[in-house]
Amino acid sequence: xxxxxxxxxxxxxxxxxxxxxxxxxxxxxxxxxxxxxxxxxxxxxxxxxxxxxxxxxxxxxxxxxxxxxxxxxxxxxxxxxxxxxxxxxxxxxxxxxxxxxxxxxxxxxxxxxx
Amino acid sequence: xxxxxxxxxxxxxxxxxxxxxxxxxxxxxxxxxxxxxxxxxxxxxxxxxxxxxxxxxxxxxxxxxxxxxxxxxxxxxxxxxxxxxxxxxxxxxxxxxxxxxxxxxxxxxxxxxxxxxx
Numbered sequence: 595x596x597x598x599x600x601x602x603x604x605x606x607x608x609x610x611x612x613x614x615x616x617x618x619x620x621x622x623x624x625x626x627x628x629x630x631x632x633x634x635x636x637x638x639x640x641x642x643x644x645x646x647x648x649x650x651x652x653x654x655x656x657x658x659x660x661x662x663x664x665x666x667x668x669x670x671x672x673x674x675x676x677x678x679x680x681x682x683x684x685x686x687x688x689x690x691x692x693x694x695x696x697x698x699x700x701x702x703x704x705x706x707x708x
Numbered sequence: 709x710x711x712x713x714x715x716x717x718x719x720x721x722x723x724x725x726x727x728x729x730x731x732x733x734x735x736x737x738x739x740x741x742x743x744x745x746x747x748x749x750x751x752x753x754x755x756x757x758x759x760x761x762x763x764x765x766x767x768x769x770x771x772x773x774x775x776x777x778x779x780x781x782x783x784x785x786x787x788x789x790x791x792x793x794x795x796x797x798x799x800x801x802x803x804x805x806x807x808x809x810x811x812x813x814x815x816x817x818x819x820x821x822x823x824x825x826x
Contacts, residue, residue, distance in 0.1 A: 637712075637801045637817030638752070683751065696742075696803075696815060698751040 597621075598699035600684055606705045611674055615702045617667040617684030629658050629669045630683045632701070638683060641669070674706045710736045712804050714818035721792055722826055729787045729821045731802030737782035738804035742815065743775075746799040758785045792825045799823075 599618045607613050619627070626645045630638035642651045642658040644667070650659045655678075657670045667686075671678055683701040711734040721727050731741055739760050744752040756777050758764040764777035776788040785804075789796055799822055803815040 635799070635820065635822065637714075637803070637820050639817070640814060643814070696752075697754070698744075700751045703749075 598684055598686060598697070600682075600699045600702050602702060603700070604703040604705070606707060607674055609674060609676055609706055609708050612670065612672045613674060613704065615669045615671075615682050615684075615704070617669070617686075617699065619665050619667070619684070619686040621665075621686040621688050623688055624662060624665070625687045627658075627660055627667050627684065627686045628696075629656070629667075630685060630698075632681045632683060634680070638698075641682075671704075674704075676706050676708060679704060679706045710734075710804075710806070710814075710816045712738075712802065712816045712818040714800075714802060714821050716821060717819060718822045718824075720824045720826065723793055724791055726788055726790045727792055727823060729789070729800055729802075729823075731785045731787070731804065731818050733783045733804040733816070736804075736806050738785075738806065739782060740805050741779060741785040742803045742805075743777060743785075743787050744801045744803070746801060746820075752801060755787075789823065792823070794825045797823055797825045 597620045601616045628643045629641045632638040641656050644651050644660045646662040655672045660667045681701040681703050685696050713732045715730045741758045743755045746752045754767050755770045756764045756766045758777050758779040760779045766772045779785040799820050801820040803817045805815045
């Protein structure tokens with residue numbers, strides 16, 4: 595069964611600090627992994643997408659890493675801002691293009707305090 | 709990036725009534741749209757996959773007669789919650805993808821609709 599585990603479940607940091615969110619998955623066969631940001635009461639917004647051949651990808655202050663061998667990914671946020679307060683969701687996908695719906699993990703709820 | 713809209717953003721209704729939620733892809737054609745439901749502090753759960761011009765595919769445990777989905781055009785899908793009950797109160801989110809059958813195709817999410825059934 596495809597599973598996704600994210601840690602920590604929640605995190606509080608001070609504005610300006612860095613943080614790293616973790617994702618372990620058991621999706622197989624693996625195709626790609628996305629990180630989404632979901633603000634409270636809003637739909638998810640894609641931050642990064644990485645295929646199995648990519649180790650790292652950045653999007654502004656967001657940097658995602660991927661280790662397809664250990665099936666781990668991380669999302670690093672640098673110089674956090676208050677607007678970074680949101681849930682961050684890791685979404686791995688299989689090669690099965692017949693199923694295009696996404697399976698979401700429970701996410702990490704990040705709160706950035708002034 | 710592509711834009712997906714939902715209407716209404718919030719709706720409050722009485723128990724037993726029906727509510728229709730619209731999902732539109734504004735600047736691209738979406739052959740497939742997905743409907744998700746999210747309860748407080750939980751992850752998004754897929755309800756159904758909607759393909760333009762055909763019947764929707766529902767996930768296990770989702771009542772197709774209660775959650776009616778229509779995808780009559782390439783830019784519009786609707787979800788109707790029939791005979792709504794308080795337990796149907798949730799955040800409903802749609803997503804749309806362009807007609808590229810690839811595991812790397814990007815899904816664009818709508819802003820969600822908050823349904824409260826009294």
